[in-house]
Amino acid sequence: LAQAGNCIMCGACYSECNAKEVNRDFVGPHALAKAQRLVVDSRDNTTENRLEKYNEGTKGVWGCTRCMMCNAVCPMGVAPMDQIGKIKQDILEGIETYDSRPIRHRKVLIDLVKEGGWIDERKFGLQVVGNSFRDIQGLASLGPLGLRMLVRGKFPLSFSPSAGTSQVRSLIESVKNLESEGSDQS
Template sequence: MQVIFKIKRQTLRQPSHEQTYTLDIEPGLTVLDALNQIKWYHDGTLAFRKNCRNTICGSCAMQINGRAALACQNSIRQELAQAIAPDTITIAPMGNMPVIRDLVVDMQGFWQNLGAVDPYVSAPARQLGEGEFLQSPRDREKLNQAGNCILCGACYSDCNAREVNPAFVGPHALAKAYRVLADSRDQARGDRLEAYNNVQSGVWGCTRCFNCNTVCPMDVAPLDRISQIKGAILETKTEDNTVAASALDRPLRHRLVLINLVKEGGWIDERKFGLRVLGNGFRDWRGLGSLIPLGARMLGRGKFPFRFHPSPARGVIRPLIEAVQSWRKGGSRVKS
């Protein structure tokens, strides 16, 4: 069948342009097969990365039809089914990384951010001399999903948080961070949680857009791993469940206030939420001041919540939350 490939081409620090190639190609072949045909028979100047061709190495990650994907993974037929224009597939370099040439991007920042989370089992745990450091099948199973990451860069490419916040390390790094955090052999859990508990670069920099989960070719679900790290931080900071929200960092206070308000009213009382999180219960005057422009805009648009109506199901919701909290604490009753 005849397929049109529109490829975004660019050289370092130069404006990009779109180039169109029309191929007669079998729909069962992959996008990488099509790129090879263009490279070998039509335009030898086209630059892209490839290696294994078996969804193992992650080298051929690029944006296909507007999302990050591996060129070797989906067939042309599958990509056409998702395309906006009939018989047309658009291809561009990955996002959030400088373009070196055509579909080849500079991944230096990607690797630096991975190293920033120290994604290795702690040094004391590795000082074993001769022998093996065995794990139980149950402990090893905890690492399987996060361990499937092939570091292709797809999640990093489509991460909205990276786009607006250059300090954010990226979902790939935090997925690897969770893999080490869940490793029973690691001996630096406390230090790791402190390092990941950061508003800008750590887990609280995530905007929860779900893009990383959507584009991950290996079903690592980076957002889920980030949420698990958040849960571990929250449990560590409030492990006796008596710590006041005012004593916590803003990200942790955000989570605890949200849970407590849902327990109180069945859903969130927006009036109290801002005051308790940003204003820290009238303790943070700068935070309170930041609420004034938002409140003014809400008033101007008639959206300021003067009243709060508790959920009719709050009597059911509170026991459910407490049951989950109790289960996560190993069966001990949680104080409200």
């Protein structure tokens, strides 16, 4: 709480934000860094509503490009990108369904790497963009790209799991265990 509370609203992070340059809807790093304080405030009874707002498209936390410029220029050490990352973690912890593309992207990536040691690109596109065959428009958007890849011999027709799949899986499990231990202590 204290770190985000150090913000003096100087606007340095906002002026250097690459995401804000290309996405006028993005609220900006300083707003989200301040918002993180409310998310962790135990007295706040609207945390779930706040997280839903921060999860909306590219207006909220998913609009951040993770360029680290806000962290680099902040004179008070608030580290806005780190605060945005904390909000993302809170959002991901509270969501079991993969209802938005950014959530699906993140969760499917981890699931596929855990399953095969690296990403099976054939499944990745279908699960993220096509929402596992539930998003017809998303599936249709994959058609032209898939066809171009096939014609150029770039489409992976088969998938072979990595030789180090078990090691990758144990690393992912270790990180998840550390994260859950950390959230138990807070």
